[in-house]
Amino acid sequence: MKNEKLTRKEIIDNRLKKAGWIVGDRSQVIEEFDIIVDKNLVQEALTPYAGHQYSDYVLLGKDGKPLAVVEAKKASVDANIGKEQAKQYCYHIQSNFGADLPFCFYTNGHEIFFWDLENYPPRKVHGFPTREDLERFSYIRKARKPLSGELINTKIAGRDYQIRAIRAVMEDLERKRRTFLLVMATGSGKTRTCVAMVETLMRAGWAEKVLFLVDRIALRDQALEAFKEYLPNEPRWPKQGEKNIAKDRRIYISTYPTMLNIIRNDDTCLSPHFFDLIVIDESHRSIYNTYQEVLDYFNTIILGLTATPTDVIDHNTFNLFNCDDGVPTFAYSYEEAVNNIPPYLCNFQVMKIQTRFQEEGINKRTISLEDQKRLILEGKEIEEINYEGTELEKTVTNKGTNALIVKEFMEECIKDPNGVLPGKTIFFCASKAHARRMEQIFDSLYPEYNGELAKVLVSEDPRVYGKGGLLDQFTNNDMPRVAISVDMLDTGIDVRELVNLVFAKPVFSYTKFWQMIGRGTRLLEPTKMRTWCAEKDVFLILDCWDNFEYFKLNPKGKELKAQIPIPVKLFGLRLDKIEKAQEIVKEDIVSSEIQKLRKQIESLPQNSIVIMEAKNDLQRLEDENFWIKLTDEKVDFLRAVVKPLMRTISGEDFKAMRFEKDVVEISLVGLTDDKDKFETLKDSLIEKISELPLSVNIVAREREIITDSQSNKFWSTISEEKYDQLIIKLSPLMKFIDSRISPLGPAKFDFSDFTTKKEFVEFGPQNESVSIAKYREMVEEKIKELTSTNPILQKIQQGQAITEAEANELANELHEENPHITIDLLRRVYNHRKAQFIQFIRHILGIEILESFPETVAKSFDSFIQSHSYLSGRQLQFLDLLKSFILEKGELQKRNLIESPFTMIHPQGIRGVFSPQEINEILVLTEKLLAA
Secondary structure (H helix, E strand, O other): OOOHHHHHHHHHHHHHHHOOOOOOOOOOEEEEEEEEEOOOOOOOOOOOOOEEEEEEEEEEOOOOOEEEEEEEOOOOOOHHHHHHHHHHHHHHHHHHHOOOOOEEEEEOOOOEEEEOOOOOOOEEEOOOOOHHHHHHHHHHHHHOOOHHHOOOOOOOOOOHHHHHHHHHHHHHHHOOOOEEEEEEOOOOOHHHHHHHHHHHHHHOOOOOOEEEEEOOHHHHHHHHHHHHHHOOOOOEEOOOOOOOOOOOOOEEEEEHHHHHHHHHOOOOOOOOOOOOEEEEOOOOHHHHOOOHHHHHHOOOEEEEEEOOOHHHOOHHHHHHOOOOOOOOOEEEOHHHHHHOOOOOEOEEEEEEEEEHHHHHOEOOOOOOHHHHHHHHHOOOOHHHOOEOHHHEOOOEEEHHHHHHHHHHHHHHOOEOOOOOOEOEEEEEOOOHHHHHHHHHHHHHHOHHHOOOOEEEEOOOOHHHOOOOOHHHHHHHOOOOOEEEEOOOOOOOOOOOOEEEEEEOOOOOEHHHHHHHHHHHOEOOOHHHOEOOEOOOOEEEEEEOOOHHHHHHHOOOEOOOOOOOOHHHHHHHHHHHHHHHHHHOOOHHHHHHHHHHHHHHHHOOOOOOHHHHHOHHHHHHHHOOHHHHOOOHHHHHHHHHHHHHHHHHOOOOOHHHHHHHHHHHHHHHHHOOOOHHHHHHHHHHHHHHHHOOOOOOHHHHOOHHHHHHOOOHHHHHOOOHHHHHHHHHHHHHHHHHOOOOOOOOOOEEEOOOOOEEEEEEEEEOOOOOEEOHHHHHHHHHHHHHHHHOOOHHHHHHHOOOOOOHHHHHHHHHHHHHHOOOOOHHHHHHHOOOOOOOHHHHHHHHOOOOOOOOHHHHHHHHHHHHHHHOOOOOHHHHHHHHHHHHHHHHHOOOOHHHHHOOOHHHOOOOHHHHOOOHHHHHHHHHHHHHHHHO
16 A cells, blocks of 8 residues: 555656646745644634644745645545645645635545635546646636626627526526536527627636537537637637647637547646636537546536427436536527517428328338339349338338429428529438438439539538538538538537428437427528528428427437447456356356456556546556456456446447457357357347458458358357457458448339328427318318308308309408418318319308318229229229329329320220220219319
């Protein structure tokens, strides 16, 4: 065990050195600092001692005056034992030297506590401050002004709720709080609120260095622009093209991975006390795993920003910011913003679109006869094609479905003032491959725009970022109009002119769903009017995957299960294997697995604060005697203390590690008698190995073991050596398998698809879905209400005829009563494309029944078949195809009946299937339907 002197020499001196203090230089650090304690000059309550006392370390400022006291205790004792002693030394130094009250530190080498006496309670920190840090702290402590008297720059954030948010934080700051959570609807100006708060805190002397953390590069660039616009005179990092951290700036904007690399790198590492404020944009679950280390590392004030509704924020988020569940520091909802007069945010309409393949899947029953004939000519088996609708863009892709979605979008979307091109739009796609397919469809359907209409924006494409990049073009130029996104544009992106969002994929996270909707909620700024978007009072969501219905039934979406990191799983499995091998006395396996376990422990990032905090525990593993015999107590220690530390491992090939984990798992089961489980795991492993693409040269080099490992002979003679060979040779190759799809990619088809549902749904801030049925109810109630006073309605109710002029007058009156009552909407809602306005009124008043067009068609065909019960299977198939044709096209010419798709059933079409008499009866049926 280290005594206090050794602790100081071997640990504390080095940690001070890391912070830039040279212990041997008495102009910086004085050891055993002599403090005279005169009981006549100090309060008796402060210390029972008088005479000379010696502080272990005193850190000096550039002016030679004491800045801080460091009280050291040996590594084996609790650092808090030195707490009161360090405090007394600080007050004695203040009394003896007439200096400012020094900052207080007490430590056992592994744990360091910082106490800003008379300002904040003690808190654990992860390193000593530099001299510059302490001098900045000292200046802030003396110079900062009361926040209650500070004005807020309303040119940056002048809305009432923005000011209330800033005030809420500043009032809590003066109450000594250090963590805050603002919940503000997307588009309500979280970033502007934050910038105004930073400006106020800097002006009032509470902060000099601020870090703004984001989770993607596009949001970093957006935040840089915001700070540049509103605080142009404050130095920012990074500048264009700047990669290395600079320490002379005031505002730092970084992604989580970038900052994690900085604090783990000895060459670039920042002091844990470098920042006075950290802002976490879009606070969500990503901060709870590896990236929480960034927040744990810095000793500072933390402000979280999120647009997630308070009722779905998880307990951990509130806990992280020391807020009671459901009670953030400040909240401003989407509903409040929309209902404000005038509104601060834009409301939206939802149009639900679904195709036949999405609803019924792709199979022999749903593929058109024409497409089936083409498949037969290509030598393909129709029976082998059988996919659920939910498999689209996963295991199967159909060009016809994607093309249909694009066509429906171009028809229904909100367009620019010229009424031709869509306004700015985001297409949310399921994968990068899906996005590229959508881009190709736009280019093939609308070649006149020379490939500029729609562009794919994905985070790994360097052409997306910076001035003139694709995101900049989409935001500021006329073209592209459509940004096709995979995750990148789901959150945080601020393009006020967005008027259309297309959900071309299912979404299961309620938080993400509302973040995606939030891309369109911003209203236009009058000072930045664009020619392609002169006004915006609503935006349109085309929901192609029934997302609104899903969240109506599942208000909080799918509960995400906490994922155990692969290195943690692998470590745990190796421990299990060691225990099992000891039980069955397989010492060679125990010895081998211990070596692999130790190698995994050696890979722990030594600069991680999580590992540094655990140094005291990890020292136990350095003793070779620990590994000679792994007792139950030692295994429990490895499982409880060391295994969780594996979560800090980053930058590894996790596909390789996952394969290694699978091999270790099957080797563990092989030590038991569970043959069924062994066979199941073996089959799964063989399937994974079979997916390795031998067309890749580096994979082909291991063809022999890839082939052998898929044979029964290999597994009948399986051994530890073979398991090791699988890991050594095949795990590095796993990165060549696309984990989302089979090695050959999804099945690709180009079948004609057609729209089965297209209806407007209102989905307001209260998340209440107003369906087509609700719209009908609203119209019917209004008409029935007016019948008692409107003479024209009374005439209709009494069965009297009305003139065309009276019909037009009634239509105008109803439209004035409610602008949503129009002939176009009525036809869409009642699904009757040819009915006249008065027919809808007579239907609503109960005078006549107006069936929807699909209802009429279905009933007519049912009646025809019932009266022709003798029809053959082929004739019934023909009639089913005819019914689908009429529903899809809404029209039929006689010549169509001897053309495709009817020639799929017989080369002569209807003539080869029905008699002349039957053909005449069918023509009468169709003419009657289409004339209705």
